[in-house]
Amino acid sequence: QVQLVESGGGSVQAGGSLKLSCAASGRTFSDYSVGWFRQAPGKEREFVAAVNWGGAIAYYADSVKGRFTISRDNTKNRVYLQMNNLEPEDTAVYYCNQDPRRPGSTWFPGDYWGQGTQVTVSS
Helix, strand or coil: CCEEEECEEEECCEEEEEEEEEEEEECCHHCCEEEEECCCCCCCCEEEEECCCCCCCEECCCCCCCEEEEEECCCCEEEEECCCCCHHHEEEEEEEEEEEECCCCCCCCCCCCCCCEEEEECC
8 A cells, every 4th residue: 555644844934945755655666756736725736846756857837946846765765845935825735646647738646645744835
């Protein structure tokens, strides 16, 4: 059974930084891409970033490009999201997701989610 556990959320002021972490277990971590999605109150869950199985190729939503960095450590079965220059619009619950896919221009999540971690950015 796949398990994803996020950590690292919190409250920061605009311009601050946070680093999220997701620990994965249950199947061979390095076989799959992994990504982050987020959901703000009253909004649909949206794609934030993804990284391929080996960690060499990363993808970002336009809204976070240049501010967020996704990385993974396959020796530790972990994926990270470094978030810099945070904005109030980044306030959301952030979810780790295994095996997201992009058949066209839109990212779709895989079947497995973590429980989410809250990120709150105040102005």
